[in-house]
Amino acid sequence: xxxxxxxxxxxxxxxxxxxxxxxxxxxxxxxxxxxxxxxxxxxxxxxxxxxxxxxxxxxxxxxxxxxxxxxxxxxxxxxxxxxxxxxxxxxxxxxxxxxxxxxxxxxxxxx
Amino acid sequence: xxxxxxxxxxxxxxxxxxxxxxxxxxxxxxxxxxxxxxxxxxxxxxxxxxxxxxxxxxxxxxxxxxxxxxxxxxxxxxxxxxxxxxxxxxxxxxxxxxxxxxxxxxxxxxxxxxxxxxxxxxxxxxxxxxxxxxxxxxxxxxxxxxxxxxxxxxxxxxxxxxxxxxxxxxxxxxxxxxxxxxxxxxxxxxxxxxxxxxxxxxxxxxxxxxxxxxxxxxxxxxxxxxxxxxxxxxxxxxxxxxxxxxxxxxxxxxxxxxxxxxxxxxxxxxxxxxxxxxxxxxxxxxxxxxxxxxxxxxxxxxxxxxxxxxxxxxxxxxxxxxxxxxxxxxxxxxxxxxxxxxxxxxxxxxxxxxxxxxxxxxxxxxxxxxxxxxxxxxxxxxxxxxxxxxxxxxxxxxxxxxxxxxxxxxxxxxxxxxxxxxxxxxxxxxxxxxxxxxxxxxxxxxxxxxxxxxx
Numbered sequence: 001x002x003x004x005x006x007x008x009x010x011x012x013x014x015x016x017x018x019x020x021x022x023x024x025x026x027x028x029x030x031x032x033x034x035x036x037x038x039x040x041x042x043x044x045x046x047x048x049x050x051x052x053x054x055x056x057x058x059x060x061x062x063x064x065x066x067x068x069x070x071x072x073x074x075x076x077x078x079x080x081x082x083x084x085x086x087x088x089x090x091x092x093x094x095x096x097x098x099x100x101x102x103x104x105x106x107x108x109x110x111x
Numbered sequence: 112x113x114x115x116x117x118x119x120x121x122x123x124x125x126x127x128x129x130x131x132x133x134x135x136x137x138x139x140x141x142x143x144x145x146x147x148x149x150x151x152x153x154x155x156x157x158x159x160x161x162x163x164x165x166x167x168x169x170x171x172x173x174x175x176x177x178x179x180x181x182x183x184x185x186x187x188x189x190x191x192x193x194x195x196x197x198x199x200x201x202x203x204x205x206x207x208x209x210x211x212x213x214x215x216x217x218x219x220x221x222x223x224x225x226x227x228x229x230x231x232x233x234x235x236x237x238x239x240x241x242x243x244x245x246x247x248x249x250x251x252x253x254x255x256x257x258x259x260x261x262x263x264x265x266x267x268x269x270x271x272x273x274x275x276x277x278x279x280x281x282x283x284x285x286x287x288x289x290x291x292x293x294x295x296x297x298x299x300x301x302x303x304x305x306x307x308x309x310x311x312x313x314x315x316x317x318x319x320x321x322x323x324x325x326x327x328x329x330x331x332x333x334x335x336x337x338x339x340x341x342x343x344x345x346x347x348x349x350x351x352x353x354x355x356x357x358x359x360x361x362x363x364x365x366x367x368x369x370x371x372x373x374x375x376x377x378x379x380x381x382x383x384x385x386x387x388x389x390x391x392x393x394x395x396x397x398x399x400x401x402x403x404x405x406x407x408x409x410x411x412x413x414x415x416x417x418x419x420x421x422x423x424x425x426x427x428x429x430x431x432x433x434x435x436x437x438x439x440x441x442x443x444x445x446x447x448x449x450x451x452x453x454x455x456x457x458x459x460x461x462x463x464x465x466x467x468x469x470x471x472x473x474x475x476x477x478x479x480x481x482x483x484x485x486x487x488x489x490x491x492x493x494x495x496x497x498x499x500x501x502x503x504x505x506x507x508x509x510x511x512x513x514x515x516x517x518x519x520x521x522x523x524x525x526x527x528x529x530x531x532x533x534x535x536x537x538x539x540x541x542x543x544x545x546x547x548x549x550x551x552x553x554x555x556x557x558x559x560x561x562x563x564x565x566x
Contacts, residue, residue: 002311081311082311082313083311083312083313083315084261084263084310084311084312084313085312085313085317085318085321087311088263105309105310105311107309
């Protein structure tokens, strides 16, 4: 089994246009995703907006995300899967209506 | 492939070297560590070369199943081919070279793994229980194809890996096919192998749910090898025969491995029907001969017949696959005894179906060209001009060349000249450049335009 980090990239501005019912459906979609894949999911969190981020480069602290893009990381899941195909199958189910996800294998240390 | 080679597919995976199935004509692996060989006799060298061409993918795929690592498998297979040169010269060429090579490569792999604990740790497959044999896919090569053509790899990387791992091309040969430097290609292949290992791209047949899309991805790769060879993007020759032959070999391999797949039948049909014209596409001086002017007696009519048989099978699927439709268009040309007898309405109809299911700017361009031949250059020109703003066709030599041909026929020499000059900017193939330049020169001579309806 390998671990994969599923990074959720979405356009934050689009979330501002949602009604509260629509916001609920997003939450519900994540709940469903979690329930459907509970054996594979090791962890995951939603993040506050990228505007709340603080970056540090060579000790210099600046306001904002490390890379400014239209689609920002809004959350992540850490999953376990036997191979990339299985990880992608889970990644495809991650709710990300205003963007998409990136599936990154976690580096295993040879010890 | 042989039964012995096939039989080794699953059960050899966890066996000790001595337990590997050994074909009866396999010489003892005494060639391992043999003294420096004398050059192999020509017959043996030819047998090894033939086995390299025909069996490389089979041997590598079977070995990769044991090692679980493509790099190590490649190294062991190369070693096995090197050993074959001396062993076959000392004894005789085995009746089943693939089985001999597979056993030799596996012995080498197991030998290396036994000696190197660190290596073994890195390679989980060897330690795992061997996967259940899959009766529908008794051949390991499919796994290798699906790994090479995995959508998590960039298309050009998929093509490079396919040429390297399935066709056994060297990195230098792959680099040459892509017109990039060897170091660049070596880095690209290394990166791809690292991604396969690091991201866990599996070495297996996709689930039935994913299978159609994954087969389509494989067909795209083989088609790209074929089109790159059919008209080389650059260089002295119109056709890169090596690439065309490799693409046809790959399509034939897929046909063996997925005999019921209409997409595969369509691809092989298209390659056969299109490449059947190869001998007629340049004249004795190496100059380009347009389809209109080709001597159809030079076409490979055996390939056409085989292509037609495959096409009939491919067209049973509804809707027909992309490659089957392209093959059908090629077959219409083959059905015509001459250029003048071409059924352009049928061809336009086929392009319409193609556009409906697989819209593409290149197919639209070809359709526009067919309209020009069916209804006259003014109609063709109108259809071409509708594509002028298509971003994918900006910088595409054939759009400018097709416009030039039609403008020439309409007597609009100045515009034709500009269009030929534009086309010349966009092709680096010497044969095509020479053709465009000669058409341009013919235009410059007053009254020299072709008025015979050919382009």
